[in-house]
Amino acid sequence: xxxxxxxxGYLIFLYLPILLLPLFAFNDSTIIAFPLDGFTFRWFVELWxxxxxxxxxxxxxxxxxxxxxxxxxxxxxxARAAAKYEFxxxxxxxxxxMVPLVLPEIIVGVSLxxxxxxxxxxxxxxWTVVGxxxxxxxxxxxxxxxxxxxxMDTSLEEAxxxxxETPFSTFRLVTLPLVMPGIISSLLISFTISLDEFIIAFxxxxxxxxxxxxIWGLLRFPQKLPAVMALGTILVVLSILLLMVAxxxxxxxxxxxxxxDKGGFL
Amino acid sequence: MxxxxxxxxxxxxxxxxxxxxxxAIALLAVPLGAIVLFSFWTQDYLTLVTTPTLDNYREAxxxxxxxxxxxxxxxxxxxxxxxxxxxxxxIAYFVSFHVRPERKSLWLxxxxxxxxxxxxxxxxxxxxxxxxxxxxxxxxxxxxxxDEPLTFILYNANAVVIxxxxxxxxFAILPIFVALERIDxxxxxxGRDLGETKIMTFWRVTLPLAMPGVVAAVLxxxxxxxxxxVTPRLVGGPNGLMIANMIQTQFLKLxxxxxxxxxxxxxxxxxxxxxxxxxxxxRRFLRxxx
Numbered sequence: 385x386x387x388x389x390x391x392x393g394y395l396i397f398l399y400l401p402i403l404l405l406p407l408f409a410f411n412d413s414t415i416i417a418f419p420l421d422g423f424t425f426r427w428f429v430e431l432w433x434x435x436x437x438x439x440x441x442x443x444x445x446x447x448x449x450x451x452x453x454x455x456x457x458x459x460x461x462x463a464r465a466a467a468k469y470e471f472x473x474x475x476x477x478x479x480x481x482m483v484p485l486v487l488p489e490i491i492v493g494v495s496l497x498x499x500x501x502x503x504x505x506x507x508x509x510x511w512t513v514v515g516x517x518x519x520x521x522x523x524x525x526x527x528x529x530x531x532x533x534x535x536m537d538t539s540l541e542e543a544x545x546x547x548x549e550t551p552f553s554t555f556r557l558v559t560l561p562l563v564m565p566g567i568i569s570s571l572l573i574s575f576t577i578s579l580d581e582f583i584i585a586f587x588x589x590x591x592x593x594x595x596x597x598x599i600w601g602l603l604r605f606p607q608k609l610p611a612v613m614a615l616g617t618i619l620v621v622l623s624i625l626l627l628m629v630a631x632x633x634x635x636x637x638x639x640x641x642x643x644x645d646k647g648g649f650l
Numbered sequence: 651m652x653x654x655x656x657x658x659x660x661x662x663x664x665x666x667x668x669x670x671x672x673x674a675i676a677l678l679a680v681p682l683g684a685i686v687l688f689s690f691w692t693q694d695y696l697t698l699v700t701t702p703t704l705d706n707y708r709e710a711x712x713x714x715x716x717x718x719x720x721x722x723x724x725x726x727x728x729x730x731x732x733x734x735x736x737x738x739x740x741i742a743y744f745v746s747f748h749v750r751p752e753r754k755s756l757w758l759x760x761x762x763x764x765x766x767x768x769x770x771x772x773x774x775x776x777x778x779x780x781x782x783x784x785x786x787x788x789x790x791x792x793x794x795x796x797d798e799p800l801t802f803i804l805y806n807a808n809a810v811v812i813x814x815x816x817x818x819x820x821f822a823i824l825p826i827f828v829a830l831e832r833i834d835x836x837x838x839x840x841g842r843d844l845g846e847t848k849i850m851t852f853w854r855v856t857l858p859l860a861m862p863g864v865v866a867a868v869l870x871x872x873x874x875x876x877x878x879x880v881t882p883r884l885v886g887g888p889n890g891l892m893i894a895n896m897i898q899t900q901f902l903k904l905x906x907x908x909x910x911x912x913x914x915x916x917x918x919x920x921x922x923x924x925x926x927x928x929x930x931x932x933r934r935f936l937r938x939x940x
Contacts, residue, residue: 387740387743387744387748388744388748390740390741390744391741391744391745391757394737394740394741395760395761397816398761398764398816398819399764400775400779401764401771401772401775401776401779401816402764402767402772404778404779404785405771405775408778416778417778417781417783417784417788418783418785418788419788457669458669458670458673459670461666461667461668461669461670462667462671464666465663465666465667466667468663469659469660469662469663469664469666469667470659470660470663471656471660471663471664471667472656472660472664474663477667477671478667480671480674480675480678480679481670481671481674483674484674484678485870486869486870486873486874487678487873487874487877488873488874488875488876488877488894488917488918488921489874489877489878490877490878490879490894490897490898490914491682491685491877491914491918492678492681494685494901494907494910494911494914495678495682495684495685495914496677496681497901497907498681498684498688498907498911499680499681499684502688502698502907503684515677516677518673518677519673519674519677519678522670522673522674526670576766577766580766580767580768580769581769582769582770582880583877583878583879583880587898587901587902596768596769596770599770599771600770600880603770603774612771612774613771615771616768616771619767619768619771620767620768623766623767623768624763624767627759627762627763627766631755631759635755
């Protein structure tokens with residue numbers, strides 16, 4: 385019983401910052417502190433009237449969509465290879481691909497910065513951010529897709545091949561529909577990670593900032609903070625919606641494989 | 651050639667894994683090699699001197715600021731890891747042992763949601779919570795528990811520890827939860843049947859069996875926290891800055907990439923060394939218990 389109380393207290397600790405966001409977003413005062421001053425929509429209107437923010441959001445969505453597609457494609461390759469085949473150095477190869485999961489993000493950021501700017505002497509651009517985000521999102525895609533591929537009944541594929549389908553049409557007609565929920569879940573999670581990623585993007589972003597880099601700039605100006613709270617509120621609502629959809633598909637994937645749900649994304 | 655060496659299955663596997671593998675080589679292994687290489691070069695204003703030298707490492711050793719930042723970063727990371735894992739274990743235990751099976755994924759979902767939402771703004775809000783006129787202080791003084799605002803909770807290392815422990819919570823909970831789920835419940839019943847108390851059963855059966863999860867949690871929290879520069883910058887104040895802030899400054903402000911690279915290598919080596927030491931110590935701990 386006391387353990388349950390502790391768990392509830394812990395959830396409050398986890399949700400405390402998120403719960404404060406809407407309070408300050410609708411608060412009619414430029415100071416982010418209690419007591420609250422009354423209700424207003426003006427910070428949301430201010431967001432609507434800031435073209436630089438719209439550019440940053442557009443840029444971030446573009447990066448996040450590309451990241452989601454590429455990391456899911458790479459994740460499909462790796463998860464499929466790990467589930468179906470044995471090959472030499474399998475553990476080392478999979479280990480290397482999963483390393484970004486534990487590597488400090490600043491290391492990924494500076495090492496790519498050195499290669500791109502100093503060694504190759506390319507310009508930083510949207511693509512350098514995409515490259516790094518695909519690297520850090522692929523392990524998450526693999527973790528999600530592993531579930532989908534490893535739980536798949538391989539006799540279904542064998543049956544399709546026995547009935548005369550080519551390996552490619554088997555993949556398209558049998559395998560893909562079975563793992564589709566995992567793929568959708570992976571796309572949404574990669575999208576969410578990329579959209580929110582700051583540490584690496586700060587090093588690798590070019591002339592056009594991503595949304596977190598733009599927010600970072602705003603944090604220095606006290607008069608901009610209420611608008612940041614409003615933006616944060618919108619982002620929290622949107623990412624919770626995205627995650628709920630991702631979770632729905634992940635569970636559907638497990639159900640399709642005839643399995644009991646054993647837990648979260650990781 | 652490859653056909654003679656490998657069977658068809660092996661070849662298909664290698665072919666399939668090669669896109670993500672080559673991607674990791676090109677964007678991870680090669681850049682990490684480049685960082686190490688860079689750390690042996692030097693920057694002379696705008697030109698990069700590519701004669702190999704240990705100058706950066708020597709400077710990192712001599713200049714007290716670097717040593718101070720590194721020691722502080724390792725202390726903060728260790729404190730964050732300890733706080734996160736100790737606070738997380740009861741939650742993982744609760745969800746694994748006391749929550750009904752069909753509701754477990756709901757709990758895990760609730761625990762992971764805050765982790766996916768706007769990292770920068772979350773860190774910033776801790777500044778609002780912990781500040782002089784912040785949520786915590788006005789709440790406590792409103793309840794009459796304190797007369798003057800608490801000042802030891804913002805713009806120092808404590809604030810960094812609290813904020814990072816919040817940010818990394820799910821990273822610690824999930825591996826411990828997975829390890830606890832794998833424990834065969836009949837082992838715990840056996841411990842109880844053989845006359846152990848509840849606490850001794852936990853200490854001699856549950857905890858050793860959960861240890862792989864705890865180790866994974868420690869590593870997955872300890873290693874990445876050393877690389878965070880946002881939290882120290884926003885809530886750390888001057889005495890809460892960490893080595894990652896210095897690495898960032900060397901690269902982006904001082905334009906001294908080789909020195910930044912050397913500091914990055916030193917930070918990585920220190921963290922890896924401590925992580926390996928921990929894994930080794932844990933093996934000893936488990937062996938003693940057997």
